[in-house]
Amino acid sequence: MATRTDAPTRREQILKEAARLFAERGFHGVGVDEIGAAVGISGPGLYRHFAGKDAMLAELLVGISESLLRGAKRRLEEAEGVAPGAVLDSLIEGHIDFALDDRPLITLHDRELDRLRDADRKLVRQLQRQYVELWVGVVRRHYPDLPEPAARSAVHSVFGLLNSTPHLTRPGSLPDRAGTAELLHRMARGAFAAAARS
Amino acid sequence: MATRTDAPTRREQILKEAARLFAERGFHGVGVDEIGAAVGISGPGLYRHFAGKDAMLAELLVGISESLLRGAKRRLEEAEGVAPGAVLDSLIEGHIDFALDDRPLITLHDRELDRLRDADRKLVRQLQRQYVELWVGVVRRHYPDLPEPAARSAVHSVFGLLNSTPHLTRPGSLPDRAGTAELLHRMARGAFAAAARS
DNA sequence: CAGGGAGGTTAGCGGTCGTTAACCTGAAGG
DNA sequence: CCTTCAGGTTAACGACCGCTAACCTCCCTG
Numbered sequence: 001m002a003t004r005t006d007a008p009t010r011r012e013q014i015l016k017e018a019a020r021l022f023a024e025r026g027f028h029g030v031g032v033d034e035i036g037a038a039v040g041i042s043g044p045g046l047y048r049h050f051a052g053k054d055a056m057l058a059e060l061l062v063g064i065s066e067s068l069l070r071g072a073k074r075r076l077e078e079a080e081g082v083a084p085g086a087v088l089d090s091l092i093e094g095h096i097d098f099a100l101d102d103r104p105l106i107t108l109h110d111r112e113l114d115r116l117r118d119a120d121r122k123l124v125r126q127l128q129r130q131y132v133e134l135w136v137g138v139v140r141r142h143y144p145d146l147p148e149p150a151a152r153s154a155v156h157s158v159f160g161l162l163n164s165t166p167h168l169t170r171p172g173s174l175p176d177r178a179g180t181a182e183l184l185h186r187m188a189r190g191a192f193a194a195a196a197r198s
Numbered sequence: 199m200a201t202r203t204d205a206p207t208r209r210e211q212i213l214k215e216a217a218r219l220f221a222e223r224g225f226h227g228v229g230v231d232e233i234g235a236a237v238g239i240s241g242p243g244l245y246r247h248f249a250g251k252d253a254m255l256a257e258l259l260v261g262i263s264e265s266l267l268r269g270a271k272r273r274l275e276e277a278e279g280v281a282p283g284a285v286l287d288s289l290i291e292g293h294i295d296f297a298l299d300d301r302p303l304i305t306l307h308d309r310e311l312d313r314l315r316d317a318d319r320k321l322v323r324q325l326q327r328q329y330v331e332l333w334v335g336v337v338r339r340h341y342p343d344l345p346e347p348a349a350r351s352a353v354h355s356v357f358g359l360l361n362s363t364p365h366l367t368r369p370g371s372l373p374d375r376a377g378t379a380e381l382l383h384r385m386a387r388g389a390f391a392a393a394a395r396s
Numbered sequence: 397c398a399g400g401g402a403g404g405t406t407a408g409c410g411g412t413c414g415t416t417a418a419c420c421t422g423a424a425g426g
Numbered sequence: 427c428c429t430t431c432a433g434g435t436t437a438a439c440g441a442c443c444g445c446t447a448a449c450c451t452c453c454c455t456g
Contacts, residue, residue: 010433025312028226031413041434044415048433053414110365111309114223149373150381153366157385160362164355167308175347183348183393187355190392191385208403229443239404242445246403251444398456405450413442420435426428 011049013039015063018056023104023166027057027115057112058120064105065127068098072134084142091138092188095162096181103166110163132156143196154195158188209247211237213261216254221302221364225255225313255310256318262303263325266296270332282340289333290386293360294379301364308361330354341394352393356386 008016017038021030032053033043050056071094079087099106113124135155140146146154162184206214215236219228230251231241248254269292277285297304311322333353338344344352360382 026224026226026310028224029313032415033413042436043413044417044436045434047415112224115227150377153378153381154385156365157359157362157382160365161355161359161389164358167354167358168351179348180351183351184355186392186395187352187389190388190390190395191359192388193392194384194388195381197384197388230445231443240406241443242406243404245445400454402453403451405448407447407449409444409446411443414440416439417437418435419437421433423432424430 010039014046014049015056015060019060019104019108022057022060022112023107027053027112054115054117057108058116060105060108061113061116061124062120062127064102064109065124065131068095069127069131069134071098072131076134076138084138087138088142088192089185089189091135092158092162092185093181095159096165096184096188099162099165099184100177100181106163107166110159139192143192145198146196150195154192157195158191161188161191208237212244212247213254213258217258217302217306220255220258220310221305225251225310252313252315255306256314258303258306259311259314259322260318260325262300262307263322263329266293267325267329267332269296270329274332274336282336285336286340286390287383287387289336290356290360290383291379293357294363294382294386297360297363297382298375298379304361305364308357337390341390343396344394348393352390355393356389359386359389 014035018030018035021035021038024030031043032046035053035056036043036046046056050059072091075090075094076087079090113121116124132152132155136148136151139151139155140148143151165180165184168180212233216228216233219233219236222228229241230244233251233254234241234244244254248257270289273288273292274285277288307326311319314322330350330353334346334349337349337353338346341349363378363382366378
């Protein structure tokens with residue numbers, strides 16, 4: 001995997017700033033002029049790169065959903081044959097990395113879905129559903145006695161737990177990334193274990 | 199406690215519908231005409247009851263925060279002298295009841311805070327902080343070895359877990375309220391216990 | 397039975413927002 | 427050296443939105 005060292009393209013700059021602004025003030029609370037100003041150009045200049053404001057949100061949400069699902073699939077394949085508990089740990093770790101490193105995206109992910117055009121929303125929902133079902137499968141392999149509906153609820157709840165990071169430590173980045181990650185990981189595992197103790 | 203049987207006032211109708219709409223489409227995504235239509239009057243008619251759209255959101259958010267804090271204080275007092283674990287259970291139960299019965303409000307509570315005027319936002323934040331600190335105190339009494347910053351992070355994360363209910367079961371009300379509540383309760387307890395296992 | 401206030405109505409104003417149109421500019425390529 | 431084109435610019439349009447103004451209509455009350 002070529003960890004990119006080249007400068008980000010203008011499109012990428014725009015997406016990054018748009019994500020931050022959308023997460024801070026909501027999709028309808030941000031004007032195109034603000035997004036443009038955040039990357040040093042003026043509002044209408046954005047239309048050289050995107051068809052419209054909606055298209056930016058769509059690309060962000062589809063990108064997140066695909067990235068989450070792709071990462072989870074990769075971790076599932078890599079863990080072929082190992083203990084199901086280890087696979088679950090790997091999924092949790094991946095989700096925490098995402099939540100800690102791409103906080104605006106995680107926020108948008110479950111907050112602005114309904115602002116999408118029908119086709120895009122369907123796609124994002126489908127990707128999200130696949131991601132959830134992948135988790136449900138792993139959880140049930142590790143806790144065979146946990147009924148499927150309960151497992152699905154538990155997965156959603158653990159997502160809520162892991163996605164709570166944006167609420168911690170408002171402005172500056174987290175004080176102790178490793179410690180926070182480890183605490184979240186332990187809590188997620190504890191929550192699943194408690195869900196399985198019928 | 200006089201469980202009210204009388205009809206809701208117009209103000210209350212408006213607040214309820216506004217909460218639902220704000221939660222569904224975001225504060226900026228809802229027009230006053232829509233809110234009016236939801237209670238059978240037209241947009242400007244709302245101004246007989248509220249100073250403006252901002253005032254509705256402010257009243258909603260202050261109301262939620264006060265209600266949560268008041269309930270938690272009451273539960274804390276009622277549990278004078280009992281085991282700290284039981285107090286924690288009572289707090290969890292209260293928060294779950296709120297999350298299950300007032301889903302739009304719980305959604306607004308951590309989503310639209312930044313749309314408030316400065317004075318209102320300060321007030322709501324202060325109430326939220328008191329609520330969190332009350333939880334932190336109870337958690338630390340039950341798990342004395344858990345350091346305070348970790349306890350605070352754990353409380354925020356458990357809120358994320360409990361507040362995830364709006365994401366479960368999209369349209370209709372939950373299939374099994376009691377079962378859902380019990381699952382959430384167990385998971386919250388498991389998450390706290392895991393956080394305390396250094 | 398006057399009258400006055402509570403709670404509506406519609407018309408419209410001023411501002412903002414997303415988007416388009418028309419134009420400009422600097423760098424690359426034949 | 428001329429052309430082209432990617433990537434900007436400003437001006438402006440149309441739609442929408444929050445809110446006010448002006449008016450109406452019951453219903454209660456002295």
